[in-house]
Amino acid sequence: MGLIRHVTAVLLLAVAVSGCGLLPANDPTADWSAQKLYTEAKAALNSGDYETAIQYYEYLEARYPFGRYAQQAQLEIAYAYYKYEEPDAAIAAADRFIQLYPRHPNVPYAYYLKGIANYNRGKGKVERYVPQDPSERDPGSALHAFQDFSELVKRYPDSKYAKDARQRMVFLRNNLAQYEVHVAKYYFRRGAYVAAANRGKHVIENYQRTPAVPEALVIMAKAYKQLGLEDLSNDALRVLKANYPNNPGIAEVENLVVKR
Numbered sequence: 234m235g236l237i238r239h240v241t242a243v244l245l246l247a248v249a250v251s252g253c254g255l256l257p258a259n260d261p262t263a264d265w266s267a268q269k270l271y272t273e274a275k276a277a278l279n280s281g282d283y284e285t286a287i288q289y290y291e292y293l294e295a296r297y298p299f300g301r302y303a304q305q306a307q308l309e310i311a312y313a314y315y316k317y318e319e320p321d322a323a324i325a326a327a328d329r330f331i332q333l334y335p336r337h338p339n340v341p342y343a344y345y346l347k348g349i350a351n352y353n354r355g356k357g358k359v360e361r362y363v364p365q366d367p368s369e370r371d372p373g374s375a376l377h378a379f380q381d382f383s384e385l386v387k388r389y390p391d392s393k394y395a396k397d398a399r400q401r402m403v404f405l406r407n408n409l410a411q412y413e414v415h416v417a418k419y420y421f422r423r424g425a426y427v428a429a430a431n432r433g434k435h436v437i438e439n440y441q442r443t444p445a446v447p448e449a450l451v452i453m454a455k456a457y458k459q460l461g462l463e464d465l466s467n468d469a470l471r472v473l474k475a476n477y478p479n480n481p482g483i484a485e486v487e488n489l490v491v492k493r
Contacts, residue, residue, distance in 0.1 A: 262289070267297035271306060278309060283317035286310075308339055311346055320350040341385060341392035348381035352401060372412045379405045410440035410449075417452045424492075430456035430465075447473060451482030455489055 262270065274289035290310040294303050311326035327343040327350075334340065354374040382398035382405070389395060417432035429452055436449035450473040457466035470486050477483075 262292055265292075267293060267300045267302040270296070271302040274306065275309070278313050278316075281316075283313045286313045287317060304334065304337075307333065308343060311343065315346060315350050320354045323347075323350045341389040341394055344381060344385035344388070345392075345394040345398060348378045348385065348398060348401065351375075351378035351381060352405070354378075372409055375405050375409055375412075379409070406440060407443050407445065410436050410443040410445035413440070414445045414448045414452065417449065417456075421452055421456055426456040426459045429453075430460070433469075447477040447480045447482060450477075451480070451485060454482075454486040458486065458489055459491055461491075 262273075265273070270289050270293040274286050274293060277283070277286035277289060287310060290306040290313065293306045294310075297303050307326060307330045311323050311330065314320075314323035314326055324347050327347045330337070330343045331340055351374045379402055382402045385392065385398050386395050386402070413432050413436045417429045417436075420426075420429035420432060433449040433453035433456065436443070436445050437453070440446070450469050454466045454469035454473065457463075457469060466486070470483065473480060473486075474483055
């Protein structure tokens with residue numbers, strides 16, 4: 234559906250440039266001004282009719298590509314796509330706005346919207362009723378969201394969106410670390426001890442000060458012990474005891490029966 238709308242917008246733009254009339258004779262928007270199109274698009278957006286809003290914004294961009302209303306429409310259509318659950322189109326629209334108007338005061342919002350679109354990607358209707366641990370989802374979108382928020386904070390640290398972006402980055406970083414732990418546990422259960430230890434090590438090296446660190450240390454100590462690498466196992470256990478002395482994983486490591 235999104236592809237069809239994009240093709241329609243391109244055709245309309247060609248019409249606007251060439252001066253030819255391709256719109257149907259009974260199109261009710263044919264004689265609308267840029268202001269009228271923008272007003273109707275905004276009203277549709279505010280009422281939750283995102284499909285109509287997208288259509289009007291695209292008409293506006295196609296027929297009046299150089300006006301002030303078209304500039305604002307390019308940003309608002311990104312939000313409309315996001316609400317319409319088309320994150321790829323939302324991100325593409327936000328990127329286009331950033332590229333065309335790099336000094337516009339709303340550029341920080343465009344970066345924030347990209348992050349939000351990625352942050353919520355994959356949260357379908359089923360998950361609204363049956364919540365899923367976000368750390369168990371594919372980390373690709375979380376990584377992209379983290380990068381978007383990171384770019385926002387780096388470029389616009391005093392933006393009104395920066396505080397929320399930082400908070401979301403903490404949440405995403407914790408989830409990314411926990412995802413690595415999930416994978417490490419899977420490898421350990423399968424007897425792939427080298428892979429399990431490497432995943433745990435990755436958490437320690439890249440996600441320090443996250444809640445996943447003690448679990449990563451437990452997995453490393455157990456995996457190294459199964460591999461017969463007692464020195465490495467003892468090193469991981471020593472760090473675990475020093476930083477998390479009450480962690481139940483300590484007993485797991487000490488009581489682990491080595492499989493040969």
